[in-house]
Amino acid sequence: MVKVGIVGGTGYTGVELLRLLAQHPQAEVAVITSRSETGVKVADMYPNLRGHYDNLAFSMPDVATLGACDVVFFATPHGVAHALAGELLAAGTRVIDLSADFRLQDAEEWAQWYGQPHGAPELLPEAVYGLPEVNREAIKGARLIAVPGCYPTATQLGLIPLLEAGLADTSRLIANCASGVSGAGRGAKVGSLLCETSESMMAYAVKGHRHLPEISQGLRRAAGGPVGLTFVPHLAPMIRGIHATLYATVADRGVDLQALFEQRYANEPFVDVMPAGSHPETRSVRGANVCRIAVHRPQGGELVVVLSAIDNLVKGASGQALQNMNILCGLDERLGLAHAALLP
Numbered sequence: 001m002v003k004v005g006i007v008g009g010t011g012y013t014g015v016e017l018l019r020l021l022a023q024h025p026q027a028e029v030a031v032i033t034s035r036s037e038t039g040v041k042v043a044d045m046y047p048n049l050r051g052h053y054d055n056l057a058f059s060m061p062d063v064a065t066l067g068a069c070d071v072v073f074f075a076t077p078h079g080v081a082h083a084l085a086g087e088l089l090a091a092g093t094r095v096i097d098l099s100a101d102f103r104l105q106d107a108e109e110w111a112q113w114y115g116q117p118h119g120a121p122e123l124l125p126e127a128v129y130g131l132p133e134v135n136r137e138a139i140k141g142a143r144l145i146a147v148p149g150c151y152p153t154a155t156q157l158g159l160i161p162l163l164e165a166g167l168a169d170t171s172r173l174i175a176n177c178a179s180g181v182s183g184a185g186r187g188a189k190v191g192s193l194l195c196e197t198s199e200s201m202m203a204y205a206v207k208g209h210r211h212l213p214e215i216s217q218g219l220r221r222a223a224g225g226p227v228g229l230t231f232v233p234h235l236a237p238m239i240r241g242i243h244a245t246l247y248a249t250v251a252d253r254g255v256d257l258q259a260l261f262e263q264r265y266a267n268e269p270f271v272d273v274m275p276a277g278s279h280p281e282t283r284s285v286r287g288a289n290v291c292r293i294a295v296h297r298p299q300g301g302e303l304v305v306v307l308s309a310i311d312n313l314v315k316g317a318s319g320q321a322l323q324n325m326n327i328l329c330g331l332d333e334r335l336g337l338a339h340a341a342l343l344p
């Protein structure tokens with residue numbers, strides 16, 4: 001049984017992690033922390049978890065208590081894991097961070113995009129980027145795992161087959177992506193109010209989004225060189241979901257793109273390459289740890305369009321974190337994650 005600790009369990013990724021762990025036959029949540037909700041029972045804050053965590057309450061972060069766990073998840077705002085990760089690693093605990101604290105390998109680049117100095121640059125060389133479809137072997141032996149962001153997960157999984165095969169013009173990649181409102185977090189913000197988001201859709205951060213350097217970093221690894229990426233995120237009037245429409249120029253019109261994608265993900269339990277001509281919907285992945293992908297070549301031209309859909313809170317966050325834990329602990333990768341998506 002894997003003894004689990006969670007730092008910062010009061011946000012959407014935290015409650016989603018609790019929901020998934022409640023179904024995991026080989027994991028037990030021993031401690032969950034929150035500075036603002038100390039003493040509050042988890043089931044009182046989240047009634048959907050009644051009957052699963054009735055005796056578990058939020059507590060203050062304590063390195064000794066957390067250090068007694070086999071794995072500690074950080075479901076915290078950016079910058080929080082910097083302060084505690086090193087102490088937990090020294091105690092022999094493995095850390096899986098859902099924030100962006102260890103996703104970028106360049107500390108100065110991280111500081112530029114997140115507006116503060118990186119608090120633990122000495123840990124960056126050993127941080128493993130937790131995209132299992134790329135780094136599964138490294139994840140198995142990791143002490144510190146950086147769980148990819150939601151937009152980066154959908155975008156990378158959609159473009160990696162083309163880049164690894166050397167087919168795409170790497171100077172002209174476009175990611176046009178839409179996210180549900182839960183991607184903005186649980187904190188009260190005017191822009192997240194129902195009256196602000198319902199019956200409306202908008203692009204934002206066109207000049208540069210924090211996920212841009214993370215996506216570019218992953219695509220460079222896949223391509224083996226520099227990439228030119230235009231990333232435009234949108235806010236969609238839905239609670240959950242990421243839909244990425246990805247564009248790449250592929251001059252070779254004779255390659256069987258459907259076969260390329262099917263072969264690349266043939267052994268990946270959580271990537272579903274859909275039949276030719278399909279259009280994946282965000283509702284088809286709601287609540288599930290799966291990325292559904294379809295590849296198109298409109299009018300048989302050079303422009304290839306890849307459609308990629310995930311649940312931002314599951315494959316884009318907490319589900320992927322749990323997938324990493326399973327790999328790290330030598331468990332069946334699908335434990336706690338094999339359930340079907342919710343429909344309607």
